[in-house]
Amino acid sequence: xxxxxxxxxxxxxxxxxxxxxxxxxxxxxxxGINRRRVVTINDGKPGERSVSxxxxxxxxxxxQAVCPVNAFYTTADGVVLHSKDICIGCGxxxxxxxxxxxxxxxxxxxxxxxxxxxxxxxAGGPEPDGSMAxxxxxxxxxxxxxxxPMCAEMCSTKSLLAGDGEIIAEIYKERVAKRGYGSGAWGxxxxxxxxxxx
Amino acid sequence: MAASVAKFRIIVGALALVWVAVSxxxxxxxxxxxVDPTASAVSEQQLLQQFxxxxxxxxxxxxxxxxIEQPAGRDWRHFHEVTLRWIGAVAVLGILALLVIFYLWRGxxxxxxxxxxxxxxxxxxxxxxxxxxxxxxxxxLALSGLNITFGRALLLPLMSPVAFTAWSKWAKYAHNxxxxxxxxxxxxxxxxxxxxxxxxxxxxxxxxxxxxxxxxDHPPAYRFNSGQKVIYWIVVLGGSAIAVSGYLLMFPFYxxxxxxxxxAEMAHGVIAMLFIAAMLGHIxxxxxxxEGAFEAMGAGTVDVNWAKEHHNLWLEEVRAGxxxxxxxxxxxxxxxx
Numbered sequence: 001x002x003x004x005x006x007x008x009x010x011x012x013x014x015x016x017x018x019x020x021x022x023x024x025x026x027x028x029x030x031x032g033i034n035r036r037r038v039v040t041i042n043d044g045k046p047g048e049r050s051v052s053x054x055x056x057x058x059x060x061x062x063x064q065a066v067c068p069v070n071a072f073y074t075t076a077d078g079v080v081l082h083s084k085d086i087c088i089g090c091g092x093x094x095x096x097x098x099x100x101x102x103x104x105x106x107x108x109x110x111x112x113x114x115x116x117x118x119x120x121x122x123a124g125g126p127e128p129d130g131s132m133a134x135x136x137x138x139x140x141x142x143x144x145x146x147x148x149p150m151c152a153e154m155c156s157t158k159s160l161l162a163g164d165g166e167i168i169a170e171i172y173k174e175r176v177a178k179r180g181y182g183s184g185a186w187g188x189x190x191x192x193x194x195x196x197x198x
Numbered sequence: 199m200a201a202s203v204a205k206f207r208i209i210v211g212a213l214a215l216v217w218v219a220v221s222x223x224x225x226x227x228x229x230x231x232x233v234d235p236t237a238s239a240v241s242e243q244q245l246l247q248q249f250x251x252x253x254x255x256x257x258x259x260x261x262x263x264x265x266i267e268q269p270a271g272r273d274w275r276h277f278h279e280v281t282l283r284w285i286g287a288v289a290v291l292g293i294l295a296l297l298v299i300f301y302l303w304r305g306x307x308x309x310x311x312x313x314x315x316x317x318x319x320x321x322x323x324x325x326x327x328x329x330x331x332x333x334x335x336x337x338x339l340a341l342s343g344l345n346i347t348f349g350r351a352l353l354l355p356l357m358s359p360v361a362f363t364a365w366s367k368w369a370k371y372a373h374n375x376x377x378x379x380x381x382x383x384x385x386x387x388x389x390x391x392x393x394x395x396x397x398x399x400x401x402x403x404x405x406x407x408x409x410x411x412x413x414x415d416h417p418p419a420y421r422f423n424s425g426q427k428v429i430y431w432i433v434v435l436g437g438s439a440i441a442v443s444g445y446l447l448m449f450p451f452y453x454x455x456x457x458x459x460x461x462a463e464m465a466h467g468v469i470a471m472l473f474i475a476a477m478l479g480h481i482x483x484x485x486x487x488x489e490g491a492f493e494a495m496g497a498g499t500v501d502v503n504w505a506k507e508h509h510n511l512w513l514e515e516v517r518a519g520x521x522x523x524x525x526x527x528x529x530x531x532x533x534x535x
Contacts (some may be wrong), residue, residue, distance in 0.1 A: 011236070017257065023388040037263045039254035041245075047238030052336050053266050055330070068346045070354060086359050088367045090346065091450060095460050096275040098267050110374070112450055181236045189242070190269055 002164035003078040004121055004143075005192065007172055010183050012159030014133055015040055017108035019160050026122065026150040027139025033103040035119040036151050043194070045174070048181060052160045054082065054119035054151070056103035056191035063093035063102060071116075077143070078165075079121040084137050098190045121162070122149040138172040146175040169196050242267075251458065262451060274460040278347075280469070286347055286471040293475040297482045307488040309504050310414065317499040318516060325390060326498055332383030332433075335376045340474050342369035347467065377444055384437035387430075394421040395430040400511065410508075421512040429480050436473045440466060 015038050021038045023029065036054035061080045064072035071086040072093075076128030082093075101137040107114035127134035134141055142149060152162035156180050161168040169185070173196060176182030185196045245252045252267040321329070345353065345366060354362045401424040407417040409425055417423075422430065443466035450459055484491050488503035505513040 011239075032260075034258055034260060034263055037256055037258060039256050039264055039266050041252070041266075042238075043255045043283060045238070047236070047240060049239055051266055062271055066275050066278050068350055069363050070350050070359065071363075086363045086458040088370055090362060090370060091276070092346075092463075095456065095463065096271045096278075098269050098271045100262060100265055100268070100456075110448060112448065137358075181238065183239055183241050186242050187267060189274075190267060 001076055003166075004057060004163065004186075005165040005168060006054070006149075007161040007168045007185050007188070008052045009159040009172060009175065010049040010051050010186055011179075011181065012157045013038070013052055014157055014159075015050040016156050018154045018156050019052050021136075022150040022154035023119070026142075027120075028135075029117070029139065030105060032081070033105060033117050035101075035103065035117070051186050052151070052155075053187070055097075055121070056099055056187050057121055057192040058098075059193060062096035062098070066092045066096040068092065069197055073126075075123065075124075079123045079143070081120055081123060081138075082116065082118070083126045084115045084117075085126075087115045089115050089176070095168075099187060105110055122147070165192065174197055262456070268456055270360065270457060270460060274464070277464055282347055282464070282467045282471070283351075285468055286344070289471045289475040290344075293478050301482070301486065304411065307331065307411075309490050309501065310507060311503045313490070313501045314503045316502040318502055318505055319498060319515070320494040320500045320505075321498050323498065326495055328383055328386045328390060329495055331379055332387060334385060335380035336477060338372050338376055339380055340477070342373040342469070343470050344474070345369050352353070374448055377441070377448070381437070381441045384433060384441065388434045390484050391422070391430060393407070395427045395456060397424075397427060400424075401427065416507050416510070418511050419509050420515070421509060423509065425483070429476065432473065432476045436476070437468055443469070 017038050017125065020034070020036050020038060024034075027035065029035055030111050036052060038050055038052050040048060040050045042048045057074075057078060057080045059078070061072060061074065063082075064074065064080060067082075067087075068090055069086050069088055071084075071088075072080060072082045075078050089104065091102075093116060094100065094104075101118045102115055102116045103118060104113040106112065122140050122142035124130075124134045124144065125138035127137065128146035129141050140150070147153070149162045152160045155161075161171060172182070172185060189195050243254065246267070246269060250268070250270060251265045253265050256264045349362070349366060349369075353365070357365075400418060400420060404417045404419055404424040407415050410416050443462040446454060446462040447459065447466060449478065454462070484495065488508075490501050494500045502513070
């Protein structure tokens with residue numbers, strides 16, 4: 001069984017934000033919510049690195065652990081999804097998430113939160129695959145159609161890889177060996193408790 | 199003319215060839231092997247060791263998104279799932295066990311000389327209103343708060359996820375909205391009863407004699423005895439801390455970063471558990487723990503013998519007429535006046 005993961009090659013990312021735009025468009029993400037974002041470290045200085053970050057779909061997901069109403073579930077592919085019908089918008093998943101993946105539309109009382117939204121690995125939610133209800137709540141379900149997430153598909157430099165963890169780790173290792181350098185798979189130690197040693 | 203142009207072109211061509219030949223060496227020296235693209239780059243491990251979070255620059259208005267990684271979330275998760283549950287279970291179940299044991303051993307503290315039938319006003323209507331408003335809010339806040347920590351483990355197995363979500367959703371609304379009257383109540387309680395709750399020498403004596411909880415001792419006390427003063431300051435100080443941390447949580451990221459939010463949640467949770475334990479003790483002594491105590495806050499009046507045994511200095515003050523509330527006799531029917 002495949003274990004789906006994301007890998008962002010920080011040495012290749014050119015901060016074009018194609019992944020951000022692709023995700024927004026494919027999932028009709030509402031205004032103000034950013035499932036995926038690109039963050040640049042040392043912007044403008046030598047050694048500038050950009051990383052594309054969304055939900056990493058962690059092993060033993062912290063968001064799943066702290067949710068007071070048990071709104072999260074992990075699929076057989078290792079994708080961490082949640083139910084917006086069960087979510088009460090308490091905000092605890094954001095405190096626990098090391099990557100800041102949960103987003104809130106700020107429509108709750110006192111304008112604070114509302115039902116949580118996050119990257120779904122383009123795998124939808126608990127509603128039936130491909131249904132209108134699923135699309136309205138969670139966005140596209142590409143995984144059910146056998147496709148990979150739109151962000152990785154649209155990446156202009158193929159720095160953002162998505163797919164089975166072993167396969168993309170292998171791709172990354174080959175890259176690093178061929179070009180002679182690599183800053184590592186950002187977030188992998190925190191999310192999956194593994195590092196890619198090249 | 200044509201001959202000089204042709205000569206010119208040969209000279210230019212030769213010079214170009216010489217230029218290419220001469221510049222071959224410096225060009226060859228610029229092969230990729232002499233440039234290291236990772237020279238000034240940072241690595242994830244290095245940044246995590248240096249700072250608590252890995253931050254960069256983004257291009258969207260939400261500045262929280264500029265943090266790539268905050269590993270402190272893992273520690274907070276452990277605190278909330280493990281530590282806080284232990285604190286809560288030990289505090290609440292512990293105090294309940296202690297109260298049961300104490301009641302079985304001591305029983306209800308009786309009015310030893312029996313009821314006299316005469317009563318005296320202890321708390322006026324305004325005081326009672328503020329107390330009951332705060333107390334009712336506290337009970338609902340406590341239950342809805344405990345649901346966040348323990349609901350998933352204890353209640354969710356007993357009902358459908360949809361039902362549990364509906365209960366938790368309304369509990370959250372209640373918790374957020376009742377925080378306002380509760381905070382107002384704490385502030386009013388602070389001003390209302392500060393005069394009677396300043397610690398003094400009488401309290402040292404009261405504590406030394408164990409408050410009369412063991413045996414039949416009746417140490418002197420003014421309007422509020424030392425145990426009540428402890429409760430007062432727990433309510434005022436604990437209530438203030440809970441209110442401040444609670445409002446930080448309710449208005450998230452208004453000037454706070456994620457570390458502050460996590461700390462606020464931890465403070466709010468720990469103080470709440472200890473607060474609940476203290477209030478369970480208070481509720482016990484005010485209801486089944488002591489005969490004649492509940493009516494003080496229920497009806498506002500207490501039996502004179504109860505006052506004599508438990509708050510004799512206060513009774514003297516009231517009788518001396520120095521207090522706004524005067525001793526009230528049971529209305530003796532004055533025949534035909």
